[in-house]
Structure formats: C-alpha cells, structure tokens
Amino acid sequence: MIQRDEQTATVADREDAGAFVRKPVAFDTRITSDGSSPWPVEPERYRLIVARACPWANRAVIVRRLLGLEPVLSLGITGPLHDERSWRFHLDPGDRDPVLDIEYLREAYLRADPDFTGGVTVPAVVEVASRKLVTNGFQQLTLDLSTQWTAYHRPGAPNLYPEHLRAEIDEVNAEVYRNVNNGVYRCGFATSQDAYERAYHALFGTLDRLSERFATRRYLVGDTITEADVRLWVTLVRFDAVYHGHFKCNRQKLTEMPVLWAYARDLFQTPGFGDTIDFGQIKQHYYGVHRQLNPSGVVPVGPDPTNRLEPHGRAELGGRPFGDGTPPGPPPPEERVPELAPA
Template sequence: MTTDQAEQGAFVRAPLGVQERITADGSSPWPVEAGRYRLVVARACPWANRTVIVRRLLGLEDAFSLGIAGPLHDERSWRFHNDPGDKDPVLGIEYLGEAYRAADPDYSAGVTVPAMVEIASGKVVSNDYANMTLDFSTQWTAFHRDGAPDLYPEALRAEIDEINEGVFHDVNNGVYKCGFATSQEAYDKAYTALFRRLDLLADRLATRRYLMGDTITEADVRLWVTLARFDAVYHGHFKCNRSKLSEMPVLWAYARDLFQTPGFGDTIDFAQIKQHYYGVHHQVNPSGVVPLGPDLRNWLDPHDREQLGGRPFGDGTPPGPVREGERVPPLS
C-alpha cells in the first residue's frame, strides 16, 4: 500500500514498480513453475488478502509457498518481524525491500505486498496486485486442486471486470481516498462515492447471494476484503462513518456469509489489521494507539443468506483445512 498525495488534497495510489506477470503461455519472462516462487503477503493488507484467498480456494499451496510479513513497517518497508530471527525462513531477508533491490539495486518505487519473489535469486518478479489473482485463475490451472472453483469464468469476465472497476475506484481505493484526503472537498467527494457504490452493491445483493449470482467469483473476493476491514478500521480510522458495515443489513449478511465460508474468514487476523492501520499511519493516528474494539464476534452470527439459494463453489468443492503455519487466530 502506498500513500502519494495529489493536488487539492486528494489521495492518489502510486503506480506499481514491478508489473511483470507469471504466465503459462510464454508471454512474459517468468514461466509458471511449481516451487519457483514465494508469494509474500501481510495479513493486514487487503490487496494481499485477495491473493491469500484465491490461492487457498484454488489449492495452489503446493505450487508456490507463502511468506507473511508482520503488520508493522517503517520507511524501510514491510518487515518479517513475526518470524523467528525477524527473517523470512525461506528468503532469509528481514525487509521485503531487500527482494525489490535484488531485482533492481536502484529501485525507488513503493515496496508493496502482495509480491511474487523468485526463491533462487531472491528477486521480486511482480507486485501487480490487479492481475495477480486473475493469473492464479487463468495461468496456474495445471496446479489447481481437484474441485477448484472457477473464480473467473470466461463467459462472465466482461461483467466481472466492469464490477471490479467500480469497486476498485469507489470502495477498495475509496476508503483510502477518504482516510488520506487532506482537504474537505477531496474527502467529501470520496465519502459520497464510497457510500453511493455500497448502496448500489447492496441493491444488487438483495436478490442474489453473490455479485455474479449463485457462485463466488473474483468480484466477491475483491469486494469482501474491504468489507472485512470496514468496522475494525475504515469506519473510524478512515472516517468512513456514515454507517458501520454491521448497520447495512444486506452487505453485513453477505460479508458474514463469506466470512463463514472456507477460504475467507480463515485468512483474516483482525489483531494484525488493527495493529497495521493504527500503528503505521502516523499522519492519521499520530499517537499510534490501537483501539481495543469493536467486538468482532458478531461475524459468527447467522446470516440466513442460504435462503437465496446458490452454490458457493459452483461445480467445485470447498478447500481443505488451512495449512500448518498459515492459520489465523480464531474469533473468541
């Protein structure tokens, strides 16, 4: 995540510095190859959370390993401060920035997660979060598990892309536009767009279980990672406070439905999410104090979305248990 500021106090997300892609068709320098890469994420980051969910739903755990940076970082980048010796056990680095500089000693753009790193060279291959999960669905098919769902069905791609575009600008990035705005005009514009989009999404989801109908797709993954963080951080920390998610009945039930679906809630660590946002964004929260609330056990309340029918994984099956070393603390 990056925090460039534009004119008139509006937040503009900085461009990515390593936009290569890993492909199966020879269209990039980086081929799909099991065991060659390590996906580096942070539990706190919604963009990284998308990749963790899709990797798990598709069963790609054996195709590429998972490195998890801690929730705190400084000007030197994301740090593996939750790992033994403060180093990633596979890459042997303390800061993710080391892998970026291995790829380019003069690298000066943002050090972001998610990042795919070539294990042998220690070089970042890609931080292209916009396409990474799509490539998991379309380029890594040889390594999908039996029963993997089709998260990006060809017949629906144009509609999924259209929904994702609006969700990105107004919701995924919209909460940041609210939180990092430095003028009232920029904040008001972002706030209005955010809740207008959420109202439209609620209308869409009032009569269908998922954004595309009966089954989970890439569109649901992208929306859900922002909804999952809404009450814990965006409502207060980023001033997205027209209403809490838990006060928006359709979206709240939809979000709980997915939270209770294997592959979603079992990727969420609310403690790390709060530690990151409140502990790192000093321009928003100078004290660094992390709030104790809200009580998040209501994520386990019944959602009753089954009444809309649908099959979460379509013709596929749920993913298996979370791998050892990748589990998150359960809600208590």
C-alpha cells in the same frame, strides 16, 4: 520515498486539491503458462509475500487458498508493522523470512533493480532461488492465479474468473475498486474537505447500490463466488475495525447496513475467507503505522469480531458457493490465524 501503506502513494503525493492518488505498481511483470512472459509458471519456483493486514494481499491469500495452490506456491508473511525500510518479517525467527533469508521485503526489490527507490508493497511474488522480486502487480496477480496456474489447481477448485462472466466481472471490479477498495483510502488520506466529501459520497453511493444488488442475489456476479466477491469482501471485512473510524467512513458501520452485513458474514463463514483474517494484525497495522492519522499509535480494542459468526440467512437466495467444485480443506498449520475471541 517508501510508501507507508499497502499500495498507496505517499501522503505528500496529492493531486486534485487534496485528493488521494494511488501510484501504479513498480513491477507489473506477469507469471504465465504460455511463454508470453520471461517468468513461466513453475511449481515451487516462487514465493508469495503478503501481510495479513493488507486487503490487496488478502485477495491473493484467498484466491491461492480457494484454488489449492499451497503445495506449489509457498507463502511468506510479513508482520503488521513496518518503517521507512518497508515491510519486515518481524514475526519470523530472527526477524527473517525462513525461505528467502531476508529481513525486509525491500531487499527482494533491490535484487530485481539495484536503483529502485519507489514504494515497497504487498502482495509480491519473489523467485526463491535468486530472491528477486518478480511482480507486485496486485490487480493482475489473482487473475493469473486463476487462469495461468490451472495445471496446479486442486481437484474441485472453483472457477473464480469464468470466461462467460469476465466482462461483467471486470466492469463490477472497476467500480468497486474506484469507489470502495480505493475509495476508503481516498476518504482516509484526503487532505481537503472537498476531496474527502467526494470520496465519502462515492463510497456510500456505491455501497447503497451494492445493497440493492445483494437483496436478490447471493453473490456479486453469477450464482457462485468469483473474483468480484473476493475483491469486494476484503474491504468489507475491515470496514468496522478500521475504515469506519480511522478513515472517517462513518455514515454507517457495516453492521448497520443489513444486506451487506449479511453478505459479509456469509463469506466470512465460507472456507477460504474468514480463516485468512487476523483482526489483531489488521488493527496493529492501520493504527500503528498511519501516525499522520493516529499520532498516539494507540490501537483500539474493539469492535467485537465474533458477531461475524452469527447466522446470515443468505443461503435462501440460492447460489452455489463453489459452483461444481468443493470447498478448500483447512489451511496448513503454519498459515492458520487466531480463532475469533470477544474484544
């Protein structure tokens, strides 16, 4: 059965008395620079396929942009809506990816494994020449962009996964993934009251601890933006638009958590973060595809996204966003998202 969400198990796949359980990805092959994988790092050989709606894909878009990999790793963008046949390129002319010449991402999965029947997810990396899926290993992909593609990083690219902080980044990422990134899904797709409440309390308990942490430090680990900030932020930026109402994560809105709200605004206003976000597509996907949660398919108009441009005051905590590096330049014209407008 095709998965009907970014990396989720199907609604029927439940364990632990109604708890949502995320299935592992199907293709976790890595692209490496040291010969340890059948897929070597090579410019223009691969195409990164994402959806603007998906937080897991958003991570890859941000990291690719911060590192300046646009010239060597092209970007294909599916539309926000899909059906049982998987993510579809319905925003492109002729409803086909202009490079891979496929209508559904599933076609690349079947080229890699003709007998594949599992979930089709983004982000995914596809070899352009063969149009075969290489990997949909979303957890490792961004780390490899930082560590395996260094020969093609732009001048001034930040170090998002510095060696001396990796143990701490990995530890923080594990809790954030369990209780926040995946935690919102555990709330939204729980099918029992107990499972929902466990996920709810774990989510907000972690957000409270993060608020305490950010009260005295600008970034999650160290004094610069790292992989840890990227992973946390993609959930925070979607919180009020989707997770608060649609997934019943409704103790508070992000705008009602002052420290986290300021942190989220700080990153939204940082090049490479807010300029990857399309709130229209985010809401179209969640409210339009999750018919088990929103049977009508009606997409809410609000909340107003422009408040993310309000001053955040976080610079007074110190920190250097890009360390010894520099901000990325503007995104390529074909990758630009709509400017924020009042709801």
